[in-house]
Amino acid sequence: MNKKLNVAIIGHRFMGRAHSNGWKQAPKFFTLEAEPVLKVACGRDKQELRKFADNWSWEEISTDWESVFEREDIDIIDIATPTHLHHEMAIKAAKCGKHIFCEKPFALNLQQAESMLEAAQSANIIHYLNHNYRRCPAIVLAKKMISEGKLGRIYHLRSSYQQDWLANPDTQMGWQLDHELSGGGPHIDLGSHCIDLAHHLVGNISSISCLQAHFVKERRNSNNTKQPINVDDASIMSVEFDNGAVGSFECTRYASGRKNRNYFEINGSEGSIVFDLEKMNELEYFSSNEPSQEQGFRKIIVTEPNHDYVKNWWPPGHIIGYEHTFVHSAADFINSIVANNSITPNFQDGVNCMRVLDAGNLSAKTGQRVSIAH
Ligand SMILES: NC(=O)c1ccc[n+]([C@@H]2O[C@H](COP(=O)([O-])OP(=O)(O)OC[C@H]3O[C@@H](n4cnc5c(N)ncnc54)[C@H](O)[C@@H]3O)[C@@H](O)[C@H]2O)c1
Numbered sequence: 001m002n003k004k005l006n007v008a009i010i011g012h013r014f015m016g017r018a019h020s021n022g023w024k025q026a027p028k029f030f031t032l033e034a035e036p037v038l039k040v041a042c043g044r045d046k047q048e049l050r051k052f053a054d055n056w057s058w059e060e061i062s063t064d065w066e067s068v069f070e071r072e073d074i075d076i077i078d079i080a081t082p083t084h085l086h087h088e089m090a091i092k093a094a095k096c097g098k099h100i101f102c103e104k105p106f107a108l109n110l111q112q113a114e115s116m117l118e119a120a121q122s123a124n125i126i127h128y129l130n131h132n133y134r135r136c137p138a139i140v141l142a143k144k145m146i147s148e149g150k151l152g153r154i155y156h157l158r159s160s161y162q163q164d165w166l167a168n169p170d171t172q173m174g175w176q177l178d179h180e181l182s183g184g185g186p187h188i189d190l191g192s193h194c195i196d197l198a199h200h201l202v203g204n205i206s207s208i209s210c211l212q213a214h215f216v217k218e219r220r221n222s223n224n225t226k227q228p229i230n231v232d233d234a235s236i237m238s239v240e241f242d243n244g245a246v247g248s249f250e251c252t253r254y255a256s257g258r259k260n261r262n263y264f265e266i267n268g269s270e271g272s273i274v275f276d277l278e279k280m281n282e283l284e285y286f287s288s289n290e291p292s293q294e295q296g297f298r299k300i301i302v303t304e305p306n307h308d309y310v311k312n313w314w315p316p317g318h319i320i321g322y323e324h325t326f327v328h329s330a331a332d333f334i335n336s337i338v339a340n341n342s343i344t345p346n347f348q349d350g351v352n353c354m355r356v357l358d359a360g361n362l363s364a365k366t367g368q369r370v371s372i373a374h
Helices: 014-029 046-056 065-069 083-095 110-123 137-147 186-201 322-339 347-366
Strands: 004-010 035-042 060-062 076-079 099-102 127-129 154-162 205-213 218-220 226-228 234-241 246-252 261-268 271-276 282-287 298-301
Touching: 004 014, 004 065, 014 035, 014 046, 014 322, 035 046, 035 065, 046 060, 060 065, 065 083, 076 083, 083 099, 083 110, 099 322, 099 347, 110 347, 127 322, 127 347, 137 186, 137 261, 137 271, 137 282, 154 186, 186 205, 186 234, 186 246, 186 261, 186 347, 205 347, 234 347
Parallel strands: 004 035, 004 076, 035 060, 076 099, 099 127, 154 246
Antiparallel strands: 154 261, 205 234, 218 226, 234 246, 261 271, 271 282, 282 298
């Protein structure tokens, strides 16, 4: 592997660490057509950046991301910043002709999303949107089983993404609770993951009704002053798919005891599947085609070498975790750049997702069901 691709990342906290680990582990566990080089880490705080760069072996640091984007030696821009910056950064990266690895939610709204897609398409770059759960081996298996017709005609998707870090009203304000920076609450943050998986596994959504809740009206910020909360605290969506299936989604940060439960159940004419991120190495499967007295949900442990991504890790039967999905994403992204092939999910998927989420916001505001045209 002689080819190298230089990465510049912006953001050095949660996703900064998850992505750095992804870039570093990918060539150690997967066959890559090029080696990602951790070239420049960008952010605002030099001291924090220095610590981060030293820990993850980023070669350089910079507090001026725009000039880094303009450097000829940079191949990939990795956007790991709060959502309000994705638009400006992706447009600039595309204009500079860089391949883009972008965190979700894609943008603050559909308008931003469409201009980001247009910029990426005109620049002819490889663009990736990090809905990393598509790269859980159990979800890859779910997709395969649905495509092979194991579930038959799909009737229902029952999806929820539940966390509990805001259940305590005294929890401090953060950028995630400021609409200008985040674009919304769990509706966009967690809902974007759910809608992306729904598109991936079931199909396009044709209409939506949405109800949003606001439980806590103000919280203290880091200056210990009270600030009004202007994002939703929970979002309940019910949708219709083009193929006639119906779906429900519940996204919340107030589900006491549910830490990071990205859960879905899909029911079809021939069977059902169930996934729960808190048990991410498992996929539950019910087949209507087994003898009736033996029917029941069974648990597939998705840790065998013939499950996607798994053979690159440990001997059969050894589980993997959240961070592995970022390694899978980094590996696939690098190989798609070298092959000059598009990768999914990408900015088009981001637009599709934002269209549904924006329609959900409109529905919550007006109390009306909203149709979605593709
Ligand atoms: N895929 C996932 O599972 C997942 C999980 C969590 C967060 N996210 C997404 O990742 C993105 C980042 O979230 P996070 O949790 O890492 O946030 P974070 O608050 O932990 O980190 C944000 C980083 O962005 C930097 N930053 C903020 N403003 C900046 C600016 N103007 N210029 C340069 N750097 C700036 C901060 O210094 C910090 O390093 C968000 O879009 C979030 O929704 C995705």
